[in-house]
Amino acid sequence: MTVLSVPIAETASASITRRTRVLRRLRRNPLAVVSFVVLALAAGIALLSPWLAPYSVDQTDFARVFVPPGSAGHVLGTDDLGRDVLSRIMLGARASLQVGLLAVATSLVLGVPLGLAAGYFRAWDAVISRFTDLLLAFPFLIMAVGLAAIRGASLGNAAVAIGIAQIPGVIRVVRSDTLRLKSLDFVAAAVVDGASDLWVLTRHILPNATSVILVQATVAIPAAILGEAVLSFLGLGIQPPAPSLGTMLATAQQFAARAPWAAVLPGVVIMGLALAFNVFGDALRDALDPKGDRR
Numbered sequence: 001m002t003v004l005s006v007p008i009a010e011t012a013s014a015s016i017t018r019r020t021r022v023l024r025r026l027r028r029n030p031l032a033v034v035s036f037v038v039l040a041l042a043a044g045i046a047l048l049s050p051w052l053a054p055y056s057v058d059q060t061d062f063a064r065v066f067v068p069p070g071s072a073g074h075v076l077g078t079d080d081l082g083r084d085v086l087s088r089i090m091l092g093a094r095a096s097l098q099v100g101l102l103a104v105a106t107s108l109v110l111g112v113p114l115g116l117a118a119g120y121f122r123a124w125d126a127v128i129s130r131f132t133d134l135l136l137a138f139p140f141l142i143m144a145v146g147l148a149a150i151r152g153a154s155l156g157n158a159a160v161a162i163g164i165a166q167i168p169g170v171i172r173v174v175r176s177d178t179l180r181l182k183s184l185d186f187v188a189a190a191v192v193d194g195a196s197d198l199w200v201l202t203r204h205i206l207p208n209a210t211s212v213i214l215v216q217a218t219v220a221i222p223a224a225i226l227g228e229a230v231l232s233f234l235g236l237g238i239q240p241p242a243p244s245l246g247t248m249l250a251t252a253q254q255f256a257a258r259a260p261w262a263a264v265l266p267g268v269v270i271m272g273l274a275l276a277f278n279v280f281g282d283a284l285r286d287a288l289d290p291k292g293d294r295r
Helices: 006-028 032-051 087-121 124-135 140-151 157-180 184-190 197-231 245-255 261-289 288-295
Strands: none
Touching: 006 032, 006 261, 032 087, 032 261, 087 124, 087 197, 087 261, 124 157, 140 157, 140 197, 140 261, 157 197, 184 197, 197 245, 197 261, 197 288, 245 261
């Protein structure tokens, strides 16, 4: 069997050129730069939070309950047990990012192969599409809450529940792009030349669908972060005394009038992370769009 191929040097050169073009577009987009800096700082703080946090997340000081932000020793104040809000936010953001990445990884590992199969094999399309429609009949958060309630409350179970709830969206996006790529000339040429279905999927369709998958991942991560916050708020996510932005909101709601910062600050962090991911995802989609070369 002979398979049409492009010289390795030429393929590598084209890949480098495309990567350079995408990076140049991102650098020229101020919102992309700002959102990337925010995400890089958040990731660095989350990664180093066990060492950067000024206090232990379980350290209580009942003599300094509800200390306002800006007080000596507590930049963002304390909560109802005298625990440092900054330390808990740093560890809570770490947990949120962990859940977001694990959930998206779960949805991609299961959703991408199903999307490829649905878009490439007509016989499988009917079965997978009906399965996807069945999952889409349940709202994202309702499905995540139900799965988390069945599996039990923990960080890992919350990530799996959210990841499973995101699978239908991944399947539909990958299936749509697979149908588009399947109709292009280079795929048809590989099929005519005798390439197997597995070869076509792994060497032609999947590499060219990577851009769509990356954009879908950047859109899914903020949804997973919000989903984790909701699950933790309802008591189905990360369990105390482990810090979580959702549990901080749940605890602070009853003291909102006395210590509004205990509820506002975790909410601002959740909103900031979700907004940064969404903005960077939009910028990445525009940068990866080949039509941008003609504009």
